[in-house]
Amino acid sequence: MFAYYIQLGLRSLRRNPLLTALMVMAIGFGVAASMTTYSVFRATSNNPIPDKSSQLFVPLIDNWGPEDAAQNKGEPPEAMSYTDAMGLMRDHRGKRQTALYPVAPSVIPADASLLPIRESSYAVYADAFAMxxxxxxxxxxxxxxxxxxxAATVVIGRKLNDKLFNGANSVGREINLDGRNYRITGVMDTWDPQPLFFDPVNTSGFGDPIQLFIPFTRAIDLKMATNGNNNCNKHAGEGWDAWIRSECVWIQYWTELPDETAAAGYRDYLRGYAAEQQRSGRFHWAPNVRLYNVPQWLDHEKVVPQEAKVSLLVSLGFLLICLVNTVGLLLAKFMKRAPEIGVRRALGASRKEIYAQFLIEAGTVGLAGGLLGLLLTGVGVFGVTLVFDPDIARLARLNVSLIALTLLVAVLATVLAAFYPTWRAAQVQPAWQLKSN
Incomplete structure (x- = not known):
């Protein structure tokens, strides 16, 4: 019976090609608009490290005082001073921990004919890789x-390894950074968490994959300035030593805590640390600390672009308008076939069978609209660079899951839109139709 209803549906669609084309276009454009913007929203709101997002935490300590915190709705600065980062590293209260900040060394190729290479780089502690x-x-x-x-050691990315060593195993070999040799301990496989959860402050959550990591302690020894934000609430003084002793905030800090009990204990530790700084005279205010896990931190930093949210809402509204138009077209199409429905009912067809026939027909329209929508979604995904920042636009991909979702949304939305027209069609009285014809 299902195959028979499919045949009836296809025959009906061919009988009214203009009406069918209008419905397919309405569904196709509506689905394409919503799926294109959804692909961007999905990528930007993705959980970048689902296995550990509830175990990795960013601690924040207010080292500026209530006047500055008032401007941020009571929140501490979103980065940490060198003094506090080293204090937390020294106390080592988490399972693992790392301070980190972006640096900008130049990679000097062994081939003198090649120009220096600048890649996304960070100074971190060894724990960062396992974390x-x-x-x-x-x-x-x-x-x-x-x-x-x-130590002068370094971990490089696969892309940089391909450039310098043609993809060969380079562990144990050396690379030149700013005129100094570093021993390679490891080559990362493709690693591109999006959003870049470990440093949304400096990257806004999106950017190129990191290709170079050096030890934090080595970077400090060489007085490598941050390649990211450096915020100070007052003059830091002159020179490197004055800067790292100042209250300027420029370091991101992460710690791994295995469960909520450990997280609660770490919050108590942070309050105790801030209270100790108050007693020592460094802070002149009550402890003000925070501890955010990965989803909370990304939400705090508002990583999902506002334009992605707005575009998704607008496109869903457009899809709704398209479905309302589809309801009207289906209603006109189904009611035009009232005599046919009356004859079928007079010959013994039940309302249930009428529902099945017309909903399957609507599903056929939805499938055709979905195929058109899939084509338009592919065009839209390649064209999102016209609306979004390139670092965000590159995350939108037409993969298997998006293809399946596009077809599913098209068919399901059309079937839902067809319920009212189908209900009206099923209410046709056989006797009235037979008398009038």
């Missing part, structure tokens, strides 16, 4: 002893 689930193609992270020794 952030960084995969390795060759080798691995440096050891904690290398952090303590301020």
């Amino acid at each position: 952030f689930n960084v995969p390795f193609l060759y080798g691995g992270a440096w050891q904690s002893a290398d952090d303590e020794a301020h």
